[in-house]
Amino acid sequence: MSTPPYEGPVDVLLQLVNSHQVDIFDVPLADMVDAFVAEVASWTEVDLQVLSEFLVVAAVLIELKSRRLLPGSGDIEPDEELVGWEERDLLLARLLECQAYAAAADGFALLIEQAARSVPRTAGLDPDLVVHAPDLLEGVTPDLVAAAFMRATADRPAPVVDLYHVTVDAVTVSDAVAELALRLPRSGPATFRQLTGHLTSRIEIIVRFLALLELCKQGRVSLDQGYAFGDLAVEWVADDSDVVSVGIGPTDEYEG
Numbered sequence: 001m002s003t004p005p006y007e008g009p010v011d012v013l014l015q016l017v018n019s020h021q022v023d024i025f026d027v028p029l030a031d032m033v034d035a036f037v038a039e040v041a042s043w044t045e046v047d048l049q050v051l052s053e054f055l056v057v058a059a060v061l062i063e064l065k066s067r068r069l070l071p072g073s074g075d076i077e078p079d080e081e082l083v084g085w086e087e088r089d090l091l092l093a094r095l096l097e098c099q100a101y102a103a104a105a106d107g108f109a110l111l112i113e114q115a116a117r118s119v120p121r122t123a124g125l126d127p128d129l130v131v132h133a134p135d136l137l138e139g140v141t142p143d144l145v146a147a148a149f150m151r152a153t154a155d156r157p158a159p160v161v162d163l164y165h166v167t168v169d170a171v172t173v174s175d176a177v178a179e180l181a182l183r184l185p186r187s188g189p190a191t192f193r194q195l196t197g198h199l200t201s202r203i204e205i206i207v208r209f210l211a212l213l214e215l216c217k218q219g220r221v222s223l224d225q226g227y228a229f230g231d232l233a234v235e236w237v238a239d240d241s242d243v244v245s246v247g248i249g250p251t252d253e254y255e256g
Contacts, residue, residue, distance in 0.1 A: 029065060
């Protein structure tokens with residue numbers, strides 16, 4: 001803050017007033033508050049610590065000046081006016097200490113209550129009882145150590161994956177297309193479930209579905225599903241002369 005008799009921090013001004021180096025009557029408190037408010041308005045982020053410190057100091061200065069301005073207060077020294085504040089701070093410090101001691105006492109009381117539930121052990125081991133640690137190298141000979149070293153450093157055989165239980169069946173989409181092209185004109189409209197009811201493997205069912213999609217793309221069959229997750233209706237719509245020409249090539253295979 002900046003005033004005619006003083007320029008600097010507000011807390012230092014309170015010390016100067018207390019030490020009689022600055023007269024409280026010469027300090028324009030209104031200008032000091034206006035300057036601080038203007039400073040706070042320029043802040044991008046409010047500092048609560050600085051704000052609270054200024055409010056405390058400003059409140060003390062206002063109380064000092066108001067007491068000095070009251071009639072009959074000229075006989076009171078500034079030191080005596082600050083005695084009440086010092087006593088208040090001392091009392092507050094003592095109250096905080098008492099609160100800390102009370103919390104510590106509650107903690108000790110809880111520990112004592114928990115310890116009271118324990119029962120000390122009265123019986124112990126026989127004083128003549130001697131416990132010996134086992135000999136970990138008992139029965140170990142140099143030959144056993146050498147054999148263990150040879151086993152640990154021996155070359156490991158290359159891992160072999162045994163696939164004897166895996167069966168690979170090649171199913172071609174072109175064969176399925178040719179089969180359906182011969183079957184559908186004779187059987188008439190059918191469902192996909194009926195066309196694949198005799199199949200036992202999943203890959204065969206998938207290949208039949210891909211074959212139907214290929215025939216539909218060529219305009220040979222029509223596919224219709226009345227509702228979601230319903231049966232897929234399949235109907236042959238091509239001419240009989242197109243049956244022989246249906247196919248997508250012998251190389252389209254799916255292995256399962």
